[in-house]
Amino acid sequence: MIFERIVVSLFGTNCYIIGDDQTREAALIDPGGEWQEIEAKVDRLKVTIKAIFLTHGHPDHTGALVKTRKHFGAPLYYHKDDEFLVGHKADKFLKDGDEVPIGGLRLKVFHTPGHSPGGICLFETTTKAILFSGDTLFKDSIGRTDFPTGDFEALMRSIRDKIMENEDIPQDCLIAPGHMGTSTKQYEKQYNMFRGEWEKLD
Numbered sequence: 001m002i003f004e005r006i007v008v009s010l011f012g013t014n015c016y017i018i019g020d021d022q023t024r025e026a027a028l029i030d031p032g033g034e035w036q037e038i039e040a041k042v043d044r045l046k047v048t049i050k051a052i053f054l055t056h057g058h059p060d061h062t063g064a065l066v067k068t069r070k071h072f073g074a075p076l077y078y079h080k081d082d083e084f085l086v087g088h089k090a091d092k093f094l095k096d097g098d099e100v101p102i103g104g105l106r107l108k109v110f111h112t113p114g115h116s117p118g119g120i121c122l123f124e125t126t127t128k129a130i131l132f133s134g135d136t137l138f139k140d141s142i143g144r145t146d147f148p149t150g151d152f153e154a155l156m157r158s159i160r161d162k163i164m165e166n167e168d169i170p171q172d173c174l175i176a177p178g179h180m181g182t183s184t185k186q187y188e189k190q191y192n193m194f195r196g197e198w199e200k201l202d
């Protein structure tokens with residue numbers, strides 16, 4: 001599997017490339033800025049971008065969207081509930097449970113509102129080895145909910161129901177968040193600062 005991270009934008013957003021190392025088909029996740037760097041990395045990897053995903057519509061995740069979409073000519077996927085933030089029409093709106101094939105890989109969509117109404121996580125289901133958690137779940141922490149459309153309780157429910165209690169996601173699954181370093185599901189279950197908040201939900 002091809003898995004690359006490029007740190008972009010003033011906010012240190014993680015832009016990811018995930019791809020099939022046999023077919024060289026790949027997806028671009030959260031092109032938040034630095035389009036030259038993203039394009040150079042894609043060239044070096046010798047992959048074809050088949051899809052652009054947004055984990056959510058905040059500007060630090062979409063800053064290079066127009067440039068990269070034009071350059072790669074790939075369809076844009078995100079959840080409709082963030083359309084008001086993205087401001088560019090999707091080629092396809094994603095729903096909870098959708099699966100998008102990228103070469104031999106499959107990215108499964110979990111709708112995880114809270115940080116924004118249309119936030120999603122993307123889980124690679126052929127290996128079950130990686131979950132792109134956007135700004136829903138970070139190493140040791142969670143995404144902000146103090147935006148006008150943020151919702152703390154919704155975020156806690158999203159993390160608990162879609163990630164922590166989702167038995168399809170293995171404990172050692174890598175968590176690749178929208179900012180800062182990677183983690184694992186097991187680590188966040190044990191050490192995340194907010195674990196008490198989602199554990200106490202009804």
Ligand SMILES: [Zn+2]
Pocket residue numbers: 056058115135
């Ligand atoms: Zn955000």
